[in-house]
Protein backbone atom coordinates (compact mmCIF):
# COMPACT_ATOMS: atom_id res chain seq x y z
CA UNK A 1 0.00 0.00 0.00
CA UNK A 2 1.22 3.46 -0.79
CA UNK A 3 2.19 5.74 2.10
CA UNK A 4 -0.13 8.57 1.10
CA UNK A 5 -3.76 7.66 1.86
CA UNK A 6 -6.30 8.69 -0.75
CA UNK A 7 -9.02 11.00 0.45
CA UNK A 8 -12.51 9.85 -0.52
CA UNK A 9 -16.02 11.10 0.17
CA UNK A 10 -17.82 8.04 -1.22
CA UNK A 11 -19.30 5.82 1.49
CA UNK A 12 -21.47 2.74 1.98
CA UNK A 13 -23.18 1.26 -1.07
CA UNK A 14 -21.83 3.99 -3.34
CA UNK A 15 -18.27 2.97 -2.49
CA UNK A 16 -18.98 -0.74 -2.95
CA UNK A 17 -20.65 0.07 -6.27
CA UNK A 18 -17.69 2.03 -7.56
CA UNK A 19 -15.55 -0.38 -9.60
CA UNK A 20 -12.77 2.19 -9.51
CA UNK A 21 -12.57 2.38 -5.70
CA UNK A 22 -14.18 -0.81 -4.49
CA UNK A 23 -11.90 -3.24 -2.62
CA UNK A 24 -14.55 -5.75 -1.52
CA UNK A 25 -13.26 -7.97 1.25
CA UNK A 26 -9.91 -6.17 1.17
CA UNK A 27 -11.25 -3.05 2.91
CA UNK A 28 -9.33 -2.83 6.18
CA UNK A 29 -11.09 -2.63 9.54
CA UNK A 30 -10.18 1.03 9.77
CA UNK A 31 -11.64 1.73 6.35
CA UNK A 32 -14.76 -0.28 7.11
CA UNK A 33 -15.36 1.88 10.15
CA UNK A 34 -14.62 5.15 8.37
CA UNK A 35 -16.73 4.48 5.28
CA UNK A 36 -19.78 2.82 6.79
CA UNK A 37 -18.89 -0.63 5.50
CA UNK A 38 -18.48 -2.73 8.67
CA UNK A 39 -21.84 -4.45 8.56
CA UNK A 40 -21.92 -4.49 4.78
CA UNK A 41 -19.00 -6.89 4.44
CA UNK A 42 -18.29 -10.38 5.76
CA UNK A 43 -15.99 -10.43 8.77
CA UNK A 44 -12.63 -11.47 7.29
CA UNK A 45 -10.25 -9.00 5.70
CA UNK A 46 -8.61 -10.49 2.62
CA UNK A 47 -5.44 -9.55 0.82
CA UNK A 48 -5.49 -8.83 -2.89
CA UNK A 49 -3.66 -12.14 -3.41
CA UNK A 50 -6.43 -14.04 -1.63
CA UNK A 51 -9.03 -12.26 -3.73
CA UNK A 52 -7.12 -13.13 -6.90
CA UNK A 53 -6.98 -16.76 -5.82
CA UNK A 54 -10.74 -16.83 -5.22
CA UNK A 55 -11.53 -15.05 -8.48
CA UNK A 56 -9.25 -17.38 -10.44
CA UNK A 57 -11.04 -20.43 -9.05
CA UNK A 58 -14.38 -18.86 -10.03
CA UNK A 59 -13.02 -18.14 -13.51
CA UNK A 60 -11.89 -21.75 -13.85
CA UNK A 61 -15.38 -22.93 -13.00
CA UNK A 62 -16.48 -21.67 -16.40
CA UNK A 63 -15.22 -23.94 -19.12
CA UNK A 64 -16.52 -22.05 -22.15
CA UNK A 65 -14.50 -19.03 -23.27
CA UNK A 66 -17.52 -16.76 -23.81
CA UNK A 67 -18.67 -17.45 -20.22
CA UNK A 68 -15.18 -16.74 -18.94
CA UNK A 69 -15.36 -13.49 -20.88
CA UNK A 70 -18.69 -12.64 -19.24
CA UNK A 71 -17.26 -13.48 -15.82
CA UNK A 72 -14.29 -11.16 -16.36
CA UNK A 73 -16.59 -8.48 -17.72
CA UNK A 74 -18.66 -8.55 -14.53
CA UNK A 75 -15.56 -8.59 -12.36
CA UNK A 76 -14.49 -5.44 -14.18
CA UNK A 77 -17.82 -3.85 -13.34
CA UNK A 78 -17.22 -4.64 -9.65
CA UNK A 79 -13.58 -4.04 -8.86
CA UNK A 80 -10.95 -2.72 -11.28
CA UNK A 81 -7.98 -3.50 -9.09
CA UNK A 82 -8.96 -7.14 -8.74
CA UNK A 83 -9.86 -7.45 -12.44
CA UNK A 84 -6.49 -6.13 -13.59
CA UNK A 85 -4.53 -7.97 -10.89
CA UNK A 86 -6.15 -11.28 -11.88
CA UNK A 87 -5.47 -10.88 -15.60
CA UNK A 88 -1.95 -9.57 -15.03
CA UNK A 89 -1.13 -12.80 -13.20
CA UNK A 90 -2.59 -14.99 -15.97
CA UNK A 91 -1.96 -12.81 -18.97
CA UNK A 92 -1.13 -15.42 -21.58
CA UNK A 93 -4.05 -17.62 -20.52
CA UNK A 94 -6.63 -14.83 -20.40
CA UNK A 95 -5.58 -12.72 -23.38
CA UNK A 96 -7.58 -14.84 -25.87
CA UNK A 97 -10.61 -14.57 -23.57
CA UNK A 98 -10.67 -10.80 -23.22
CA UNK A 99 -9.40 -10.21 -26.76
CA UNK A 100 -9.24 -12.08 -30.06
CA UNK A 101 -10.81 -14.58 -30.65
CA UNK A 102 -13.43 -14.59 -27.82
CA UNK A 103 -14.09 -10.86 -27.88
CA UNK A 104 -15.42 -11.29 -31.43
CA UNK A 105 -18.23 -13.53 -30.13
CA UNK A 106 -18.97 -11.18 -27.26
CA UNK A 107 -19.28 -8.27 -29.71
CA UNK A 108 -21.41 -10.17 -32.22
CA UNK A 109 -23.82 -11.11 -29.38
CA UNK A 110 -23.60 -7.80 -27.55
CA UNK A 111 -27.33 -7.10 -27.44
CA UNK A 112 -28.02 -10.55 -25.96
CA UNK A 113 -25.17 -10.70 -23.48
CA UNK A 114 -25.68 -7.13 -22.30
CA UNK A 115 -25.67 -6.59 -18.53
CA UNK A 116 -24.24 -3.23 -17.73
CA UNK A 117 -23.08 -0.47 -19.99
CA UNK A 118 -19.67 1.12 -19.95
CA UNK A 119 -18.00 3.86 -21.93
CA UNK A 120 -19.70 6.42 -24.13
CA UNK A 121 -22.27 5.85 -26.89
CA UNK A 122 -22.87 8.66 -29.35
CA UNK A 123 -25.54 8.49 -32.01
CA UNK A 124 -27.02 10.86 -34.61
CA UNK A 125 -30.37 11.67 -32.93
CA UNK A 126 -28.51 13.23 -30.01
CA UNK A 127 -25.87 14.97 -32.07
CA UNK A 128 -26.86 18.34 -30.61
CA UNK A 129 -26.14 17.01 -27.14
CA UNK A 130 -22.81 15.52 -28.07
CA UNK A 131 -20.78 18.01 -26.06
CA UNK A 132 -22.82 17.49 -22.91
CA UNK A 133 -22.76 13.70 -23.29
CA UNK A 134 -19.03 13.76 -23.84
CA UNK A 135 -18.42 15.93 -20.78
CA UNK A 136 -20.72 13.74 -18.68
CA UNK A 137 -18.69 10.69 -19.65
CA UNK A 138 -15.42 12.49 -18.87
CA UNK A 139 -16.90 13.37 -15.47
CA UNK A 140 -14.31 16.01 -14.71
CA UNK A 141 -11.39 13.70 -15.46
CA UNK A 142 -8.35 14.71 -17.49
CA UNK A 143 -7.95 11.73 -19.81
CA UNK A 144 -4.81 10.17 -21.21
CA UNK A 145 -6.56 7.94 -23.70
CA UNK A 146 -9.72 7.73 -25.76
CA UNK A 147 -10.38 4.63 -27.87
CA UNK A 148 -13.08 5.11 -30.47
CA UNK A 149 -14.72 2.78 -32.98
CA UNK A 150 -17.60 3.29 -35.38
CA UNK A 151 -17.90 -0.51 -35.54
CA UNK A 152 -18.08 -0.75 -39.31
CA UNK A 153 -15.24 -3.29 -39.64
CA UNK A 154 -14.82 -5.07 -36.33
CA UNK A 155 -11.93 -7.53 -36.63
CA UNK A 156 -12.92 -9.58 -39.68
CA UNK A 157 -16.59 -9.86 -38.64
CA UNK A 158 -17.79 -6.65 -40.20
CA UNK A 159 -20.40 -4.16 -39.07
CA UNK A 160 -21.43 -4.71 -35.44
CA UNK A 161 -23.35 -1.53 -34.60
CA UNK A 162 -23.45 -0.71 -30.91
CA UNK A 163 -21.49 -3.91 -30.11
CA UNK A 164 -18.48 -1.89 -31.24
CA UNK A 165 -18.13 -0.64 -27.67
CA UNK A 166 -16.66 -4.10 -27.00
CA UNK A 167 -13.61 -3.50 -29.17
CA UNK A 168 -13.02 0.00 -27.81
CA UNK A 169 -13.14 -1.23 -24.25
CA UNK A 170 -11.03 -4.37 -24.94
CA UNK A 171 -8.35 -2.22 -26.58
CA UNK A 172 -8.46 0.17 -23.61
CA UNK A 173 -8.14 -2.71 -21.13
CA UNK A 174 -5.01 -3.85 -22.97
CA UNK A 175 -3.53 -0.36 -22.66
CA UNK A 176 -3.82 -0.83 -18.91
CA UNK A 177 -2.55 -4.41 -18.83
CA UNK A 178 0.31 -3.98 -21.27
CA UNK A 179 1.23 -0.34 -20.83
CA UNK A 180 0.11 0.72 -17.36
CA UNK A 181 -2.39 3.33 -18.56
CA UNK A 182 -4.59 4.32 -15.60
CA UNK A 183 -8.10 2.97 -16.36
CA UNK A 184 -9.57 6.04 -14.68
CA UNK A 185 -7.88 8.13 -17.39
CA UNK A 186 -9.19 6.12 -20.30
CA UNK A 187 -12.51 6.28 -22.11
CA UNK A 188 -14.00 3.78 -24.57
CA UNK A 189 -16.32 5.29 -27.15
CA UNK A 190 -18.56 3.96 -29.87
CA UNK A 191 -19.87 6.23 -32.56
CA UNK A 192 -23.15 4.36 -33.06
CA UNK A 193 -24.01 5.89 -36.41
CA UNK A 194 -26.35 3.02 -37.30
CA UNK A 195 -25.63 -0.35 -38.85
CA UNK A 196 -26.02 -2.04 -42.20
CA UNK A 197 -25.95 -5.45 -40.54
CA UNK A 198 -29.34 -6.95 -41.45
CA UNK A 199 -29.18 -9.47 -38.66
CA UNK A 200 -28.90 -6.70 -36.09
CA UNK A 201 -31.51 -4.52 -37.75
CA UNK A 202 -33.99 -7.39 -37.56
CA UNK A 203 -33.13 -8.45 -34.03
CA UNK A 204 -35.84 -7.33 -31.57
CA UNK A 205 -33.29 -7.19 -28.80
CA UNK A 206 -30.81 -5.06 -30.72
CA UNK A 207 -29.88 -2.19 -28.42
CA UNK A 208 -28.14 0.10 -30.85
CA UNK A 209 -29.43 2.93 -33.02
CA UNK A 210 -31.70 1.00 -35.38
CA UNK A 211 -31.11 2.83 -38.63
CA UNK A 212 -28.88 2.33 -41.62
CA UNK A 213 -25.38 3.68 -41.27
CA UNK A 214 -24.83 7.37 -41.70
CA UNK A 215 -22.55 8.07 -44.66
CA UNK A 216 -21.17 10.86 -46.79
CA UNK A 217 -21.15 14.39 -45.48
CA UNK A 218 -23.37 13.81 -42.41
CA UNK A 219 -21.03 10.99 -41.32
CA UNK A 220 -17.95 13.19 -41.73
CA UNK A 221 -19.62 16.02 -39.84
CA UNK A 222 -20.50 13.66 -37.01
CA UNK A 223 -16.96 12.31 -36.68
CA UNK A 224 -15.43 15.76 -37.06
CA UNK A 225 -17.64 17.06 -34.29
CA UNK A 226 -16.47 14.28 -32.02
CA UNK A 227 -12.79 14.84 -32.83
CA UNK A 228 -13.33 18.56 -32.27
CA UNK A 229 -14.69 17.87 -28.78
CA UNK A 230 -11.73 15.68 -27.95
CA UNK A 231 -9.40 18.43 -29.10
CA UNK A 232 -11.29 21.06 -27.14
CA UNK A 233 -11.80 19.25 -23.83
CA UNK A 234 -9.12 16.56 -23.77
CA UNK A 235 -6.33 18.16 -25.71
CA UNK A 236 -3.69 15.88 -24.18
CA UNK A 237 -5.47 12.57 -24.69
CA UNK A 238 -4.26 10.13 -27.30
CA UNK A 239 -7.14 9.39 -29.67
CA UNK A 240 -7.00 5.78 -30.87
CA UNK A 241 -9.19 4.82 -33.86
CA UNK A 242 -10.21 1.18 -34.08
CA UNK A 243 -12.03 -0.91 -36.66
CA UNK A 244 -13.43 1.87 -38.82
CA UNK A 245 -14.50 0.90 -42.33
CA UNK A 246 -11.73 0.96 -44.88
CA UNK A 247 -13.21 3.83 -46.87
CA UNK A 248 -13.12 6.08 -43.79
CA UNK A 249 -10.12 4.88 -41.81
CA UNK A 250 -7.31 6.31 -43.91
CA UNK A 251 -9.13 9.54 -44.72
CA UNK A 252 -9.89 10.30 -41.07
CA UNK A 253 -6.33 9.55 -40.05
CA UNK A 254 -4.88 11.89 -42.66
CA UNK A 255 -7.39 14.59 -41.89
CA UNK A 256 -6.72 14.72 -38.17
CA UNK A 257 -3.28 13.35 -37.44
CA UNK A 258 -1.40 16.63 -37.63
CA UNK A 259 -3.63 18.50 -35.23
CA UNK A 260 -3.95 16.02 -32.36
CA UNK A 261 -2.13 12.86 -31.19
CA UNK A 262 -4.12 10.41 -33.28
CA UNK A 263 -3.44 6.81 -34.11
CA UNK A 264 -5.20 4.24 -36.28
CA UNK A 265 -4.42 0.83 -34.89
CA UNK A 266 -5.53 -1.25 -37.88
CA UNK A 267 -3.38 0.76 -40.26
CA UNK A 268 -0.42 1.86 -38.17
CA UNK A 269 -0.34 -0.67 -35.33
CA UNK A 270 -0.72 -3.60 -37.70
CA UNK A 271 1.90 -2.15 -40.05
CA UNK A 272 4.33 -1.75 -37.16
CA UNK A 273 3.91 -5.21 -35.63
CA UNK A 274 4.18 -6.84 -39.06
CA UNK A 275 7.34 -4.89 -39.84
CA UNK A 276 8.83 -6.16 -36.58
CA UNK A 277 7.88 -9.79 -37.36
CA UNK A 278 9.25 -9.48 -40.87
CA UNK A 279 12.53 -8.01 -39.63
CA UNK A 280 12.90 -11.04 -37.39
CA UNK A 281 12.05 -13.41 -40.25
CA UNK A 282 14.61 -11.90 -42.61
CA UNK A 283 17.24 -12.11 -39.96
CA UNK A 284 16.56 -15.87 -39.89
CA UNK A 285 16.81 -16.08 -43.68
CA UNK A 286 19.82 -13.72 -43.74
CA UNK A 287 18.23 -11.63 -46.47
CA UNK A 288 17.45 -7.97 -46.83
CA UNK A 289 14.11 -6.22 -46.64
CA UNK A 290 14.55 -4.63 -50.07
CA UNK A 291 15.16 -8.04 -51.64
CA UNK A 292 11.79 -9.46 -50.60
CA UNK A 293 8.93 -9.98 -53.04
CA UNK A 294 5.86 -9.33 -50.97
CA UNK A 295 2.31 -10.39 -51.80
CA UNK A 296 -0.39 -8.82 -49.65
CA UNK A 297 -3.75 -10.59 -49.93
CA UNK A 298 -6.55 -8.23 -48.82
CA UNK A 299 -5.70 -4.60 -49.41
CA UNK A 300 -7.96 -3.03 -46.76
CA UNK A 301 -6.92 -0.99 -43.73
CA UNK A 302 -4.54 -3.63 -42.42
CA UNK A 303 -3.15 -4.79 -45.78
CA UNK A 304 -2.50 -1.25 -46.96
CA UNK A 305 -1.13 -0.20 -43.58
CA UNK A 306 1.31 -3.10 -43.72
CA UNK A 307 2.34 -2.40 -47.32
CA UNK A 308 2.98 1.25 -46.50
CA UNK A 309 4.93 0.49 -43.35
CA UNK A 310 7.14 -2.06 -45.10
CA UNK A 311 7.63 0.23 -48.10
CA UNK A 312 8.69 3.11 -45.85
CA UNK A 313 11.05 0.89 -43.87
CA UNK A 314 12.64 -0.20 -47.18
CA UNK A 315 13.07 3.42 -48.13
CA UNK A 316 14.76 4.22 -44.82
CA UNK A 317 17.08 1.20 -45.28
CA UNK A 318 18.04 1.92 -48.88
CA UNK A 319 17.10 5.44 -49.92
CA UNK A 320 14.83 3.97 -52.63
CA UNK A 321 12.06 6.20 -53.97
CA UNK A 322 8.45 5.44 -53.02
CA UNK A 323 7.85 4.14 -56.52
CA UNK A 324 10.86 1.84 -56.57
CA UNK A 325 10.18 0.47 -53.11
CA UNK A 326 6.54 -0.18 -54.11
CA UNK A 327 7.74 -2.40 -56.97
CA UNK A 328 8.54 -5.07 -54.37
CA UNK A 329 4.80 -5.38 -53.56
CA UNK A 330 1.86 -7.10 -55.22
CA UNK A 331 -1.45 -6.17 -53.62
CA UNK A 332 -4.50 -8.34 -54.18
CA UNK A 333 -8.05 -7.43 -53.25
CA UNK A 334 -11.42 -8.94 -54.06
CA UNK A 335 -11.05 -8.28 -57.81
CA UNK A 336 -7.62 -9.87 -57.91
CA UNK A 337 -4.23 -8.23 -58.36
CA UNK A 338 -4.58 -4.47 -58.14
CA UNK A 339 -3.59 -3.28 -61.58
CA UNK A 340 -4.50 -0.39 -63.83
CA UNK A 341 -7.23 -2.17 -65.79
CA UNK A 342 -9.37 -2.48 -62.65
CA UNK A 343 -10.14 1.21 -63.16
CA UNK A 344 -12.69 2.56 -60.72
CA UNK A 345 -12.78 -0.73 -58.84
CA UNK A 346 -9.60 0.56 -57.20
CA UNK A 347 -10.40 2.44 -54.01
CA UNK A 348 -9.45 6.12 -53.91
CA UNK A 349 -7.32 5.74 -50.82
CA UNK A 350 -4.91 3.33 -52.49
CA UNK A 351 -1.49 4.85 -53.13
CA UNK A 352 -0.97 5.01 -56.88
CA UNK A 353 2.51 3.49 -56.73
CA UNK A 354 1.02 0.20 -55.53
CA UNK A 355 -1.09 -0.16 -58.67
CA UNK A 356 0.72 -2.57 -61.03
CA UNK A 357 1.12 -1.39 -64.58
CA UNK A 358 -0.64 -3.47 -67.18
CA UNK A 359 2.50 -3.98 -69.28
CA UNK A 360 4.34 -5.25 -66.19
CA UNK A 361 1.83 -7.99 -65.77
CA UNK A 362 0.66 -8.89 -69.24
CA UNK A 363 -2.10 -11.40 -68.54
CA UNK A 364 -5.74 -11.22 -67.53
CA UNK A 365 -5.17 -13.88 -64.90
CA UNK A 366 -4.87 -12.00 -61.66
CA UNK A 367 -5.98 -14.29 -58.84
CA UNK A 368 -3.77 -15.24 -55.90
CA UNK A 369 -2.65 -18.60 -57.33
CA UNK A 370 -1.49 -16.98 -60.54
CA UNK A 371 0.23 -14.14 -58.74
CA UNK A 372 2.14 -16.55 -56.51
CA UNK A 373 3.17 -18.60 -59.55
CA UNK A 374 4.50 -15.61 -61.44
CA UNK A 375 5.89 -13.46 -58.66
CA UNK A 376 7.50 -16.26 -56.61
CA UNK A 377 7.01 -14.27 -53.43
CA UNK A 378 9.31 -14.57 -50.45
CA UNK A 379 6.58 -13.11 -48.20
CA UNK A 380 2.84 -13.83 -48.23
CA UNK A 381 0.60 -11.78 -45.96
CA UNK A 382 -3.12 -12.39 -45.42
CA UNK A 383 -5.44 -9.58 -44.32
CA UNK A 384 -8.44 -10.60 -46.41
CA UNK A 385 -10.86 -12.12 -43.87
CA UNK A 386 -11.06 -15.10 -46.29
CA UNK A 387 -10.43 -18.34 -44.37
CA UNK A 388 -8.48 -21.06 -46.14
CA UNK A 389 -7.52 -18.87 -49.10
CA UNK A 390 -3.85 -19.87 -48.78
CA UNK A 391 -4.48 -23.35 -50.14
CA UNK A 392 -2.14 -26.29 -50.18
CA UNK A 393 -1.45 -25.67 -53.87
CA UNK A 394 -0.57 -22.02 -53.27
CA UNK A 395 1.68 -22.69 -50.29
CA UNK A 396 3.48 -25.55 -52.04
CA UNK A 397 3.98 -23.42 -55.13
CA UNK A 398 5.50 -20.69 -52.98
CA UNK A 399 7.78 -23.18 -51.22
CA UNK A 400 9.11 -24.42 -54.59
CA UNK A 401 10.91 -21.16 -55.14
CA UNK A 402 12.07 -20.04 -51.72
CA UNK A 403 13.95 -21.92 -49.07
CA UNK A 404 12.09 -20.35 -46.11
CA UNK A 405 8.72 -18.94 -47.18
CA UNK A 406 7.52 -16.20 -44.84
CA UNK A 407 3.78 -16.68 -44.32
CA UNK A 408 1.67 -14.38 -42.14
CA UNK A 409 -2.08 -15.16 -42.13
CA UNK A 410 -3.31 -12.25 -40.02
CA UNK A 411 -7.12 -12.22 -40.35
CA UNK A 412 -8.90 -12.35 -36.99
CA UNK A 413 -10.61 -14.01 -35.28
CA UNK A 414 -9.00 -17.45 -35.44
CA UNK A 415 -11.55 -18.99 -37.78
CA UNK A 416 -10.83 -16.39 -40.47
CA UNK A 417 -7.12 -17.11 -40.86
CA UNK A 418 -6.06 -17.61 -44.47
CA UNK A 419 -4.25 -20.80 -43.46
CA UNK A 420 -3.85 -22.83 -40.30
CA UNK A 421 -0.24 -22.71 -39.10
CA UNK A 422 -0.05 -26.48 -38.77
CA UNK A 423 -1.00 -26.84 -42.43
CA UNK A 424 1.43 -24.17 -43.64
CA UNK A 425 4.08 -25.93 -41.59
CA UNK A 426 3.27 -29.40 -42.93
CA UNK A 427 2.96 -28.27 -46.56
CA UNK A 428 6.40 -26.65 -46.43
CA UNK A 429 8.09 -29.43 -44.49
CA UNK A 430 8.58 -27.18 -41.50
CA UNK A 431 10.35 -24.52 -43.57
CA UNK A 432 7.73 -21.76 -43.33
CA UNK A 433 8.40 -18.85 -41.00
CA UNK A 434 4.96 -18.18 -39.62
CA UNK A 435 3.17 -15.45 -37.68
CA UNK A 436 -0.59 -15.22 -37.14
CA UNK A 437 -3.16 -12.64 -36.05
CA UNK A 438 -4.65 -14.73 -33.20
CA UNK A 439 -2.98 -17.23 -30.87
CA UNK A 440 -2.22 -20.76 -32.11
CA UNK A 441 -0.54 -23.81 -30.62
CA UNK A 442 3.09 -24.54 -31.50
CA UNK A 443 3.78 -26.90 -34.40
CA UNK A 444 6.34 -29.68 -34.94
CA UNK A 445 9.75 -29.04 -36.40
CA UNK A 446 10.66 -32.04 -38.59
CA UNK A 447 13.55 -34.01 -37.11
CA UNK A 448 13.66 -32.01 -33.88
CA UNK A 449 12.08 -32.61 -30.53
CA UNK A 450 11.36 -28.94 -29.87
CA UNK A 451 8.30 -27.21 -31.25
CA UNK A 452 8.06 -24.12 -33.42
CA UNK A 453 6.27 -21.38 -31.50
CA UNK A 454 3.88 -19.43 -33.73
CA UNK A 455 4.37 -15.72 -33.17
CA UNK A 456 1.15 -13.83 -32.57
CA UNK A 457 1.52 -10.92 -34.95
CA UNK A 458 -1.25 -8.85 -33.42
CA UNK A 459 -1.12 -5.10 -33.10
CA UNK A 460 -1.65 -5.49 -29.32
CA UNK A 461 2.02 -6.37 -29.08
CA UNK A 462 2.91 -2.83 -30.05
CA UNK A 463 0.04 -0.35 -29.91
CA UNK A 464 0.03 -0.07 -26.10
CA UNK A 465 3.71 0.88 -26.21
CA UNK A 466 3.28 3.31 -29.11
CA UNK A 467 0.42 4.87 -27.17
CA UNK A 468 2.20 4.97 -23.83
CA UNK A 469 5.24 6.61 -25.40
CA UNK A 470 3.01 9.25 -26.97
CA UNK A 471 1.07 9.81 -23.75
CA UNK A 472 4.08 10.09 -21.46
CA UNK A 473 5.97 12.38 -23.81
CA UNK A 474 2.75 14.38 -24.28
CA UNK A 475 3.49 14.45 -27.96
CA UNK A 476 1.54 16.83 -30.13
CA UNK A 477 1.20 14.04 -32.69
CA UNK A 478 2.28 10.47 -33.28
CA UNK A 479 4.75 10.67 -36.14
CA UNK A 480 5.79 7.97 -38.61
CA UNK A 481 9.27 7.99 -37.13
CA UNK A 482 7.92 7.34 -33.64
CA UNK A 483 6.08 4.30 -35.02
CA UNK A 484 9.16 3.00 -36.84
CA UNK A 485 11.26 3.45 -33.69
CA UNK A 486 8.74 1.32 -31.77
CA UNK A 487 8.71 -1.37 -34.47
CA UNK A 488 12.49 -1.53 -34.50
CA UNK A 489 12.58 -2.00 -30.76
CA UNK A 490 10.04 -4.83 -30.96
CA UNK A 491 12.08 -6.47 -33.73
CA UNK A 492 15.26 -6.27 -31.63
CA UNK A 493 13.53 -8.20 -28.86
CA UNK A 494 12.42 -11.10 -31.09
CA UNK A 495 13.28 -14.57 -29.72
CA UNK A 496 14.22 -15.66 -33.29
CA UNK A 497 17.23 -13.36 -33.20
CA UNK A 498 18.83 -15.59 -30.58
CA UNK A 499 17.54 -18.91 -31.90
CA UNK A 500 16.30 -19.18 -35.50
CA UNK A 501 13.96 -22.00 -34.46
CA UNK A 502 12.26 -19.70 -31.98
CA UNK A 503 9.27 -17.37 -32.47
CA UNK A 504 9.38 -14.25 -34.65
CA UNK A 505 7.89 -12.12 -31.88
CA UNK A 506 7.90 -12.01 -28.10
CA UNK A 507 5.13 -14.13 -26.52
CA UNK A 508 2.07 -12.27 -25.26
CA UNK A 509 2.87 -13.21 -21.67
CA UNK A 510 5.66 -10.62 -21.96
CA UNK A 511 3.45 -7.99 -23.57
CA UNK A 512 3.92 -5.54 -20.70
CA UNK A 513 7.71 -5.81 -20.80
CA UNK A 514 8.03 -5.32 -24.56
CA UNK A 515 5.48 -2.55 -24.73
CA UNK A 516 7.39 -0.66 -22.08
CA UNK A 517 10.57 -0.94 -24.16
CA UNK A 518 8.61 0.20 -27.21
CA UNK A 519 7.32 3.18 -25.23
CA UNK A 520 10.85 4.22 -24.25
CA UNK A 521 11.95 4.09 -27.91
CA UNK A 522 8.92 6.20 -28.87
CA UNK A 523 9.69 8.77 -26.16
CA UNK A 524 13.30 9.10 -27.34
CA UNK A 525 12.16 9.63 -30.90
CA UNK A 526 9.47 12.15 -29.88
CA UNK A 527 12.05 14.18 -27.98
CA UNK A 528 14.48 14.02 -30.87
CA UNK A 529 11.86 15.21 -33.33
CA UNK A 530 10.76 18.02 -31.06
CA UNK A 531 7.11 16.94 -30.78
CA UNK A 532 7.25 16.08 -27.07
CA UNK A 533 5.55 18.59 -24.77
CA UNK A 534 6.32 16.84 -21.49
CA UNK A 535 9.33 17.69 -19.41
CA UNK A 536 11.14 14.50 -20.37
CA UNK A 537 14.39 14.17 -18.40
CA UNK A 538 17.65 13.84 -20.31
CA UNK A 539 18.83 10.88 -18.27
CA UNK A 540 17.17 7.91 -16.62
CA UNK A 541 14.01 8.08 -18.70
CA UNK A 542 13.29 4.48 -17.80
CA UNK A 543 12.87 5.33 -14.13
CA UNK A 544 10.88 8.44 -14.95
CA UNK A 545 8.51 6.47 -17.16
CA UNK A 546 8.22 3.54 -14.76
CA UNK A 547 7.12 5.81 -11.94
CA UNK A 548 4.12 6.91 -14.01
CA UNK A 549 2.68 3.46 -14.71
CA UNK A 550 -0.60 2.49 -13.11
CA UNK A 551 -0.48 -0.80 -11.24
CA UNK A 552 -3.34 -2.91 -9.91
CA UNK A 553 -2.62 -2.44 -6.20
CA UNK A 554 -4.81 -1.15 -3.39
CA UNK A 555 -4.07 2.20 -1.78
CA UNK A 556 -5.22 3.14 1.67
CA UNK A 557 -8.33 5.38 1.87
CA UNK A 558 -9.09 8.12 4.35
CA UNK A 559 -12.53 9.67 4.67
CA UNK A 560 -12.82 13.33 3.74
CA UNK A 561 -16.11 15.13 3.15
CA UNK A 562 -14.43 17.10 0.32
CA UNK A 563 -13.37 13.93 -1.46
CA UNK A 564 -10.34 13.83 -3.72
Ligand SMILES: NC(=O)c1ccc[n+]([C@@H]2O[C@H](COP(=O)([O-])OP(=O)(O)OC[C@H]3O[C@@H](n4cnc5c(N)ncnc54)[C@H](O)[C@@H]3O)[C@@H](O)[C@H]2O)c1
Pocket residue numbers: 153154155156157243245246265266270273297298299300301302303332333334335336382383384385386410411412413416436437438457458459460
Ligand atom coordinates in the same frame (compact mmCIF):
# COMPACT_ATOMS: atom_id res chain seq x y z
N1 LIG B 1 -3.25 -9.24 -36.71
C1 LIG B 1 -3.57 -8.00 -36.52
O1 LIG B 1 -3.00 -7.30 -35.70
C2 LIG B 1 -4.66 -7.40 -37.33
C3 LIG B 1 -4.83 -6.02 -37.34
C4 LIG B 1 -5.84 -5.46 -38.11
C5 LIG B 1 -6.66 -6.28 -38.83
N2 LIG B 1 -6.49 -7.62 -38.77
C6 LIG B 1 -7.38 -8.52 -39.48
O2 LIG B 1 -7.24 -8.33 -40.87
C7 LIG B 1 -8.50 -8.52 -41.50
C8 LIG B 1 -8.80 -7.29 -42.32
O3 LIG B 1 -8.98 -6.19 -41.47
P1 LIG B 1 -9.08 -4.73 -42.06
O4 LIG B 1 -9.27 -3.83 -40.91
O5 LIG B 1 -7.99 -4.48 -43.02
O6 LIG B 1 -10.45 -4.88 -42.84
P2 LIG B 1 -10.83 -4.23 -44.23
O7 LIG B 1 -12.26 -4.49 -44.44
O8 LIG B 1 -10.32 -2.86 -44.27
O9 LIG B 1 -9.98 -5.08 -45.29
C9 LIG B 1 -10.30 -6.34 -45.80
C10 LIG B 1 -9.94 -6.32 -47.27
O10 LIG B 1 -10.01 -7.63 -47.79
C11 LIG B 1 -10.62 -7.54 -49.06
N3 LIG B 1 -11.19 -8.80 -49.48
C12 LIG B 1 -12.44 -9.30 -49.22
N4 LIG B 1 -12.60 -10.46 -49.87
C13 LIG B 1 -11.47 -10.73 -50.54
C14 LIG B 1 -11.04 -11.78 -51.40
N5 LIG B 1 -11.84 -12.80 -51.70
N6 LIG B 1 -9.80 -11.71 -51.91
C15 LIG B 1 -8.99 -10.68 -51.64
N7 LIG B 1 -9.34 -9.65 -50.85
C16 LIG B 1 -10.56 -9.68 -50.29
C17 LIG B 1 -11.65 -6.44 -48.89
O11 LIG B 1 -12.09 -5.94 -50.15
C18 LIG B 1 -10.89 -5.43 -48.07
O12 LIG B 1 -10.16 -4.52 -48.87
C19 LIG B 1 -9.50 -8.75 -40.38
O13 LIG B 1 -9.76 -10.12 -40.26
C20 LIG B 1 -8.82 -8.25 -39.15
O14 LIG B 1 -9.19 -8.95 -38.00
C21 LIG B 1 -5.52 -8.20 -38.05
Ligand SMILES: O=C(O)C[C@H](O)C(=O)O
Pocket residue numbers: 099100154155156243265266411412437458459460
Ligand atom coordinates in the same frame (compact mmCIF):
# COMPACT_ATOMS: atom_id res chain seq x y z
O1 LIG C 1 -8.23 -6.64 -32.49
C1 LIG C 1 -7.38 -7.44 -32.91
O2 LIG C 1 -7.28 -8.61 -32.52
C2 LIG C 1 -6.36 -6.99 -33.91
C3 LIG C 1 -6.86 -6.08 -34.90
O3 LIG C 1 -7.01 -4.78 -34.47
C4 LIG C 1 -8.01 -6.57 -35.71
O4 LIG C 1 -8.84 -5.74 -36.09
O5 LIG C 1 -8.06 -7.77 -35.98
Ligand SMILES: [Mn+2]
Pocket residue numbers: 155242243265266
Ligand atom coordinates in the same frame (compact mmCIF):
# COMPACT_ATOMS: atom_id res chain seq x y z
MN1 LIG D 1 -8.73 -3.79 -35.24
